[in-house]
Each structure stands twice: as structure tokens, then as C-alpha cells.
Amino acid sequence: MVNYDRILNQRIVDIKPSGIRKYFDILSEMKDAISLSIGEPDFDTPWHISDAAITRIENGATHYTGNRGTPALRRQISMYLSERYGVEYDPATQITVTIGASEGIDLALRAILSPGDEVIIPDPAYVSYLPVVTMCGGKAVPLRTFEKDEFRMRPDALRALITDKTKAVIFPYPNNPTGAIMEKEDLEGIAEVLRGTQIMVISDEIYSELTYGGKDHVSIASIDGMYERTILLNGFSKSFAMTGWRVGYLCGPKPLVDQMVKIHQFTILCAPVMGQAAATAALISARDDDYEDVHRMKRTYDIRRRLLVSELRRMGLPCFEPRGAFYVFPNISGTGMTSEKFCDAFLMEEHVACIPGTAFGESGEGFIRISYAAATKNIEKALEKMQAFLKRHGG
Amino acid sequence: MEHSTMELQILDILCEDARMTPEKIAAMIGETPEKVAECIEKLENDDIIIKYRTLVDWEKVDDNKVEAWIEVRVSPQKNEGFDMIAKRITAYPEVRSVYLMSGGYDLMVRIEGTNLKNVAMFVAKHLSTIDGVISTATHFLLKSYKRDGVIIGEHKKDTREVVAW
Known part of the structure; x- marks a missing residue:
């Protein structure tokens, strides 16, 4: 008999499985459930984008691409970042197409971390940063963020966590799960702390197109002194409703990108060519029609966002106004329930699925994540159910 | 005739769902229900909103x-x-x-x-x-495949995974 305990890498075994698995199992059985737990757009990929991939297949152009991605896509990405966010990256040496921004997180961390290195990660944040840091032998250092700050990262909190082992800061804004954004002034404060250090920022900007209330996304790479210490990650999943295509990209200083490409080359080879064709079409057509597809989706998200915030507040749940992504993050601590208890009960009693804030870190206790990447009529129904639920639980 | 952003937003929402209440529309566009109701009344009086009907399969x-x-x-x-x-x-x-x-x-x-x-x-x-x-x-x-922007027939299923981050 093989003793798998001896075979397995203890560092992997020790990573806690996600507590969300149980919701998956329950939801798969519960046919009438409303799922506000999904972190991907409910829109389909605009057809002309899908069509570009079909054409690629019809032409038989289905071979490997260069490791860094097709020159056409990298050129488009370079133009896009320059026009939208004012950051300049050389398509030949500073941009690599990845399998979603997720691969970018892995590449960035693997390229820079040695065992014992510390990485500061906002808490709450997307679930993959911490395990990837752990897999690289690094130490994840949570930076607690708070509702009173609208879950922004505060410069003093960052400064307090920096040690001589700090290698990088994960910078995920607009933020999943809170919907927080970092505005230019906020970024200046962070830059003030990091300028002159040997600390890299891994800026996950996957929700960059989804900001509301006239607050356009600002990339930290565009702030004075930050370009040379930023690895910028982005992709097409959220802005163009292209999650399943798995196309993202990373940009950064050439010496770093060269090393990240090495890992990518030996593990992935290249991102799927159909996805790259679709992504290229997405950027070209977006520029041609002034981002109308993106705006159309954003207008709908914005309507749902306002409806949710206003209705949740009316029901007595404090809810700061999220300005990015497609999540609201109401404070449910007044009900006396923990985040997990609240989500369990809400699902079992009302058949509506949300995700406990604690799935995204300890600072998520007292909050739940509600995704508004869901049909407006389902959000309305879910809100009625929330009202009934809160009434019953004396909230 | 020039129309305000609010009028256009309200028309957009009502074209999608004519039964949306002024309260909900107000929440969606960040206005008060009174203002929204007033605006709808004006759109009705001006015959811009002609009628509310039902799309039937x-x-x-x-x-x-x-x-x-x-x-x-x-x-x-x-x-x-x-x-x-x-x-x-x-x-x-x-x-x-x-x-x-x-x-x-x-x-x-x-x-x-x-x-x-x-x-x-x-x-x-x-x-x-x-x-x-x-x-x-x-x-x-x-046979109808699509009417007034709505695909007729089988409701499109949400094929996304039930939970995702």
C-alpha cells in the first residue's frame, strides 16, 4: 500500500479547503434557489467576440502561439492600457498573455518569493492570494481593512506591517468581495509608503472596467514612482464577460516579466489561441464603438447595485456604498448571527445563496457578500426574501 | 425635445419591466420615489409613454x-x-x-x-x-423567435456554476 501521507507535499495538505464547498453541494440539489453567490458576469460574451474565435477555428489557425501570446493581442493590450489608464508597456518585452489573471497571480508570486518572504494581503480579499503565497513557501500577512474606511487600504496600516522580509503587497482593487476601490488620493498615500523600498505591488485590476458613480479606475502603476515596482494583472473575464475563455495578462518591468515568462513557458506554454483571438477582437471592437458593450453591462450592474444598497439599508442592514466590481458587502452583525450562520440560515430558510464574508478572510466576519451579477428580477425576489428573513430573525 | 437623463433612465427601466414601482426605480437611479412618480406622470401626460402592455408567448x-x-x-x-x-x-x-x-x-x-x-x-x-x-x-x-428584444420560447438557463469567487 502506498502511504499517500508520505507522498504528499505537506505544504499543500495544510492548505485549508474552502468552506464554500458545502454551498455548492446544497445549491446543486436546491432547484429553486436564487444564487447571489456567483463571481462572474451573468451576461454572455458579446457575440462578435465569440465569432472572432470561430473564424480563427474555421481558418485552421489553431496552433500554439508564442509563449507571451500573439503579437496582435499584446499590441492591443498595450494600446488599451495606455489609452484607458495612462500606463505604457512595451508589447514585445513587458506584456505576457496568461490563462486568466489567476495565472498571473501564480506567476508573479512564484517569480519573486523565496521561502520565508512575507506578502501583505488585504483582508478580506479574493480567496486565491493566500494559498498561492503559502504554496510558494511565503508567509501571508493579512492587512485588515474596515467598513469605516469603506474597506480601503490605509497607508498607516500598510506601514505597520512592513518588515525587512516584506517582498510584496497584493493590491486587489476594485475589490472582491467588498466592492471597495482605491482613488487617486488613496493610491498616493500607498505610494508614499512604498516609494524607496524594495517592495513590489502585485496589482490585480481584473475589475478595472467596473467602477460606478463617475469614479474611473486609476492604476497604481500610473502613480509617481510606482511603475517600476508594480506587476499589473488584468484580463477579459469581468469587463467583457469572458470568464470561460480564460484570458488574462500581466505587465511589469522587463527583468521580472522575463522570469515570469520562464515559468509560464515551462508550465503552460501559451494561453489558448481561441481565447486570444476573442480577446483581440474584444479590444479592437471596444475601441471602435467607444466601449459600448462594457458600458451597457455597467449600466445594468449599476442599477442593481443602487437597488441593493438602498433596499438593504431600508431593511436596516448597514451597507457602505461599493464603487467597484459587482458585489455589495452589507454588515449583518446586528442580527447577532455570524456570517456563516447567516448565510446557512438564509439559504436553508429562504433558498437564497450569499457568501459569508469570512470566506475572504477573518475581517469578513459580520459581513456577507452579495453578487449582483444576477438577473434583476432575481435580485428583487431575493430582497423580498431578505426582508422576510430579517423580520423573522428580529434584525 | 430634450429629455433629462432621469427621463431616459426611467424609460429604459420601464421598457424592460413596466411593473417596476417608482420606489424601486428611485432606488435604482438614486432619486426620490416622489420625483420618479412625477416624472412618469409627465411622460404619460406627454404621450411619450403611450400604454403599458404585456408580451405574451x-x-x-x-x-x-x-x-x-x-x-x-x-x-x-x-x-x-x-x-x-x-x-x-x-x-x-x-x-x-x-x-x-x-x-x-x-x-x-x-x-x-x-x-x-x-x-x-x-x-x-x-x-x-x-x-x-x-x-x-x-x-x-x-414562428416567433424574438419579439421586442425578448427571445421567445424556452427560457435561457443560467449555465454558470452555482458558486464562484
Whole structure:
């Protein structure tokens, strides 16, 4: 008999499985459930984008691409970042197409971390940063963020966590799960702390197109002194409703990108060519029609966002106004329930699925994540159910 | 006529769901319910909002509705152009829509009847006999795939995984 305990890498075994698995199992059985737990757009990929991939297949152009991605896509990405966010990256040496921004997180961390290195990660944040840091032998250092700050990262909190082992800061804004954004002034404060250090920022900007209330996304790479210490990650999943295509990209200083490409080359080879064709079409057509597809989706998200915030507040749940992504993050601590208890009960009693804030870190206790990447009529129904639920639980 | 952003936003929302309450619309666009209600009333009074109706998938209802689209070629009348003839056609209750078109014919008339025969008879007896009507071509509708921006038939299923980060 093989003793798998001896075979397995203890560092992997020790990573806690996600507590969300149980919701998956329950939801798969519960046919009438409303799922506000999904972190991907409910829109389909605009057809002309899908069509570009079909054409690629019809032409038989289905071979490997260069490791860094097709020159056409990298050129488009370079133009896009320059026009939208004012950051300049050389398509030949500073941009690599990845399998979603997720691969970018892995590449960035693997390229820079040695065992014992510390990485500061906002808490709450997307679930993959911490395990990837752990897999690289690094130490994840949570930076607690708070509702009173609208879950922004505060410069003093960052400064307090920096040690001589700090290698990088994960910078995920607009933020999943809170919907927080970092505005230019906020970024200046962070830059003030990091300028002159040997600390890299891994800026996950996957929700960059989804900001509301006239607050356009600002990339930290565009702030004075930050370009040379930023690895910028982005992709097409959220802005163009292209999650399943798995196309993202990373940009950064050439010496770093060269090393990240090495890992990518030996593990992935290249991102799927159909996805790259679709992504290229997405950027070209977006520029041609002034981002109308993106705006159309954003207008709908914005309507749902306002409806949710206003209705949740009316029901007595404090809810700061999220300005990015497609999540609201109401404070449910007044009900006396923990985040997990609240989500369990809400699902079992009302058949509506949300995700406990604690799935995204300890600072998520007292909050739940509600995704508004869901049909407006389902959000309305879910809100009625929330009202009934809160009434019953004396909230 | 210039319309405010609020009016356009309200129209967008109501076109999607006419039963949306002023309270919800207010929440969605960041206005007060009173202002929204006032705005809707104004849109109604100005005949910008003409009517609230229901989109029905009649194929699921067991009745013998027959729908036809009729191309009508017309010789325009002096001083009146197509308007007078178009008006005469609109007067029939069987006629559901009348549009003036560019291209190979002039008016597009949509008719509803209870069977093929009575639609055909309507065209023969009433439509083609109107002074100024040169010819008609009747197309019976066989199946609707999409109406007013809504795909008809099976509801599109949400194929996403039930939980995702």
C-alpha cells in the first residue's frame, strides 16, 4: 500500500479547503434557489467576440502561439492600457498573455518569493492570494481593512506591517468581495509608503472596467514612482464577460516579466489561441464603438447595485456604498448571527445563496457578500426574501 | 425635445419591466420615489409613454391566432402622400400595426385573425380595394423567435456554476 501521507507535499495538505464547498453541494440539489453567490458576469460574451474565435477555428489557425501570446493581442493590450489608464508597456518585452489573471497571480508570486518572504494581503480579499503565497513557501500577512474606511487600504496600516522580509503587497482593487476601490488620493498615500523600498505591488485590476458613480479606475502603476515596482494583472473575464475563455495578462518591468515568462513557458506554454483571438477582437471592437458593450453591462450592474444598497439599508442592514466590481458587502452583525450562520440560515430558510464574508478572510466576519451579477428580477425576489428573513430573525 | 437623463433612465427601466414601482426605480437611479412618480406622470401626460402592455408567448396559449405581415404598394395621393391611406387602414380593428417603409413597397401592415381564411379575406375585401392601393403581398407568420428584444420560447438557463469567487 502506498502511504499517500508520505507522498504528499505537506505544504499543500495544510492548505485549508474552502468552506464554500458545502454551498455548492446544497445549491446543486436546491432547484429553486436564487444564487447571489456567483463571481462572474451573468451576461454572455458579446457575440462578435465569440465569432472572432470561430473564424480563427474555421481558418485552421489553431496552433500554439508564442509563449507571451500573439503579437496582435499584446499590441492591443498595450494600446488599451495606455489609452484607458495612462500606463505604457512595451508589447514585445513587458506584456505576457496568461490563462486568466489567476495565472498571473501564480506567476508573479512564484517569480519573486523565496521561502520565508512575507506578502501583505488585504483582508478580506479574493480567496486565491493566500494559498498561492503559502504554496510558494511565503508567509501571508493579512492587512485588515474596515467598513469605516469603506474597506480601503490605509497607508498607516500598510506601514505597520512592513518588515525587512516584506517582498510584496497584493493590491486587489476594485475589490472582491467588498466592492471597495482605491482613488487617486488613496493610491498616493500607498505610494508614499512604498516609494524607496524594495517592495513590489502585485496589482490585480481584473475589475478595472467596473467602477460606478463617475469614479474611473486609476492604476497604481500610473502613480509617481510606482511603475517600476508594480506587476499589473488584468484580463477579459469581468469587463467583457469572458470568464470561460480564460484570458488574462500581466505587465511589469522587463527583468521580472522575463522570469515570469520562464515559468509560464515551462508550465503552460501559451494561453489558448481561441481565447486570444476573442480577446483581440474584444479590444479592437471596444475601441471602435467607444466601449459600448462594457458600458451597457455597467449600466445594468449599476442599477442593481443602487437597488441593493438602498433596499438593504431600508431593511436596516448597514451597507457602505461599493464603487467597484459587482458585489455589495452589507454588515449583518446586528442580527447577532455570524456570517456563516447567516448565510446557512438564509439559504436553508429562504433558498437564497450569499457568501459569508469570512470566506475572504477573518475581517469578513459580520459581513456577507452579495453578487449582483444576477438577473434583476432575481435580485428583487431575493430582497423580498431578505426582508422576510430579517423580520423573522428580529434584525 | 430634450429629455433629462432621469427621463431616459426611467424609460429604459420601464421598457424592460413596466411593473417596476417608482420606489424601486428611485432606488435604482438614486432619486426620490416622489420625483420618479412625477416624472412618469409627465411622460404619460406627454404621450411619450403611450400604454403599458404585456408580451405574451401566444404559441403557449391554445387559441387559433393567425398573424400576417402584408406589404402594400400604394400610389401616394396629392397633398396627402401616404397619410390618408395609412389612416384608413389603421381604422380596421384587425390591423395591429401600420408602418411607412422605404424600399420595394410603401406600407407594412400587420394583421391578426383567427384563421388563414379570414386574414386572406380581409386583405381581398378590405385592403386591396382601398383607392390608391396598387398591390399587396401577404406573409403569414409561422414562428416567433424574438419579439421586442425578448427571445421567445424556452427560457435561457443560467449555465454558470452555482458558486464562484
